[in-house]
Amino acid sequence: MLCSLRILLIFIEHLLHKECKLYEVIPSTPEQITLLELLEDECEVDVWNNSRKSKEPLDVMVPAVFQNEFEKKLTNLQLCYRIIVPDVQAIVNEEKYKNDKAPSIIEGKISFEKYYRYAEIQEYLTYLSVEYPKLAYLTHYGVSYENRNLSAIHITTGGDEPKPIIFIDAGIHAREWIAPAQALYILHELIENKNNKHMIEKVDWVIVPLANPDGYEYSHKTDRFWRKTRSKVGRSCKGVDPNRNFDFHWREHGASKKLQSPTYCGPCPFSEPETRSLSNLIKSYRTQIKLYISIHSCKQSILYPFGFTRTLPYNGDELHRLAKLVEEAIYKVNGNHYRIGNSPGSSGSSRDWAYGAVGIPLSYTLELPGGGTRGFDLPPDEILGVVKEIFAGIKMFFNYVQLKYCY
Template sequence: MTYLWLLLSNLCLVLVSSSVYDGYKELELATKSRSAVENFRFAELARNDSFHGLYNKRGLGASARSTEETFAKLLDTIGISYRLVNGDVGLTLGREIPYEGGLSTERYYTHSEINQYLEDLAKRFPTRVFIKAAGKSYEGRWMKTITITNGDQRTNKNVIFIDGGIHAREWIAPAAALYAISELVENFVAYHELLLDYDWVVLPVVNPDGYEYTQLSPDTRLWRKTRQPSSAECIGSDPNRNFDFHWNEGGSSSDPCSDTYGGPQALSEPEVVVLRDLLHTFSGRGKMYLTLHSYGNLILYPWGWTPDLPETVDDLHEVATAGSEAIYAATGTKYEIGSSTNVLYVAAGASDDYAFHAGFPISFTMELPAGGPNDFDPPPSAIDSIVKETWVGIVAMAHKVVEKYPLE
């Protein structure tokens, strides 16, 4: 059996990267025929502008403008089989860069690296940054929050709470939460007004087990749920359908194998219990809850369990509008705003409804822009623009919240 290794970039996707291997796929080719190898080298597809090959001692590196389907047909025609070894070589290479303190917007980070970054910030800024180990996930990972203050040691300030990564596959959400943290801490002077009477609390990854699982291989990349077994055959529940407010009243599945399985009962997922308890910690102080998701370019407010609107919908709409208009002015990206049920779909048992019910007067789900072949996986090259754009919207909404809800 003769083997070749192939790096294939399917440029029917928009892939722009500082890494030459961003978005490339690694394939293992196999054939029993030497002539098939020669046929592959000199196939017409390799001679025209739709396919460019570079043959070397290790195998063939290729950049293809043709679709993967076209390429697969070529291999079949000349008698070569293949299997996918790596779905994103650039991402893998990027993750092999060791964490040495400080995060960039050039790659996605593991949950342990994220926690280490939070701890590093607390060591560097001990009067302004505080870490709390809020609880553990099903698989025993610590869920840590970072509280960002201006260092004046005043207690009982109002609170803006942000989280990300409730759904495992939405990597851009933790990335956006981390960028918000870095701006508030390391660029403090620019945002000092937002920290006068407000503390910011951020939980970057609500679903660390699922988040880590999505990073194992291309086969697990689109995993959405937690990792606690939900039945004899299936694993995980949708944590954003598991809160005990109108749980199981729409938008969730009773099938344990479904991506939207709401769990065997409300609060069955330990990660959801941790987040619920955190939200109650800020009773009376919490003024804005923002949960980051992808994708859709949406700022959604309650309710998710009914098409009815809250009595304070005008306040919700005003703050959401501030965010959407700021983003549009800065980048031209349009965000749609409205209630979850009316703009998107029914989603009972979600965290934004729960936070609003628990006393946060402003509560949003922010669906960030799509990216990558499955819309849930913007390439590393897109992280910087998305998180910076998102931060523009968050800052505008925060200013409106500070104006509307001054410290009493």
């Protein structure tokens, strides 16, 4: 009885985020990181930017019921912390107010000052395919658990020979709203901006702007911090972390076996229709894809394989060099630095599967900046600044692929 009351309390706290606080915790040794990971499972706390590197601050959201216990444990572990947001719900409310006020997409006119909903995104994808039939076609590569379309846009100028493909997924993690916004900006720039015509002449693009539509809608309607899919797991839990559900070193490191955890890896690899369908789409282009990019937030990083080990892959030097070029291109826009490196502690991601199981030679996670003390994602009026600077990095990625793979 006590146990089910505790679960109910957690559920209510998670839904409302009322009295949730955001802590900044700075682990100074690898041992402290391991202890923090244990705490994540034990206390049901939610780590927003789990970098898993010592001396890098982590933002940890803690419901009211666990705050005392959490603070006590941090003190015992000699971990430094401070409260950076005393009332998370207030930030959520403010973000919602600003987002609702911003204009919708009308007749294909998209602005990047709003986090759009699933229906608006679908409408824009349809608009692009109808308005630019010689450049873009829309495919629905599957349906989600709740029967929403899983959609991709293929950008191609045709030709007799198959061209190298740059494949981009975004929105695998529901709450990372800036990721679909970035994917829409890339689509907009490639298809609607004639100055970027050269970027689609010799290279094709396949872009999935919203890989987890059920979770995304749930994060808009009910729980701002929902990360997973919405499938039923166990008797009373919902959702699998789709970016821990891909069949490559599945469940090895940084993925939880607990059903209620935000990083629950699922009962088996590809248990989710969203990941299964995405993997089939990727496989259908397997010989053409030369670069894979998975867009996330909020670590402000450019990350390459692997997530299950610290050992670098065979072309680790090349992956690092290219990440550095991309980082420099992004830095030139607004002077913002992005961390680069591999990302141990995240096995079962789409990036690692694309690289390790499919054999795509260049594969990255682009982690966009978060709102930090102003919330999970940036306020809507700051979207444009981020998507523009990241597009400079996308241009650099494109230059590299064209130079290496186009003859």
